Amino acid sequence: MGFHPDRIESLKTAISEAVTNAIEHGNQHDExxxxxxxxxxxxxxxxxxxxxxxxxxxxQEHTTPSPQIADVMERSDKGGWGIWLIRELMDEVEFTTAPSGGNQVRMVIHLEP
Structure with missing residues (x-):
């Protein structure tokens, strides 16, 4: 599509975070x-x-503040960065209930002119 390599890396990271959140938090690790x-x-x-x-x-409204580095580094699970990271890397982010139930995140990454 013509994305700059840095934008492709951002896209891969955001998708990875969204899928990880869906597996861990939404589906509760249910295979x-x-x-x-x-x-x-x-x-x-x-x-x-x-x-x-x-x-x-x-x-549906995630108002998660940017995690403080010291707070996250002290935790053993190192969680808390996913939603913040997705919001930082994508141009648009929306959390909703999926049409079939469950949770859905919609992310948009724009092509740069």
Whole structure:
């Protein structure tokens, strides 16, 4: 599509974080549940949708503040960066309930002129 290599790395990282969140938080590590990733090319960019089948509906408005480095580094699981990272790397991010239930994140990355 013509993305700069740095934007491709951002895209790969954001998708990886979204899928990891869907597996861990949405589907609760249930191997019987699926994660669906849909990519839609547009003239001005790429739309990525990641949906889980989880019964636990996550808050639709994520107001997670930027994690403090010291707070995260002290935790043993090193979690807390995923949503923040996705928001930093993508041009648009929206969290909703998927049409079939579960959670969905819609991310958009624009082509630079």
């Amino acid at each position: 019987a549940m699926k994660v669906v990733v849909l990519l839609t090319a547009r003239d001005d960019g790429l739309v990525i949708s990641v949906a889980d089948q989880g019964q636990k509906i996550l808050p």
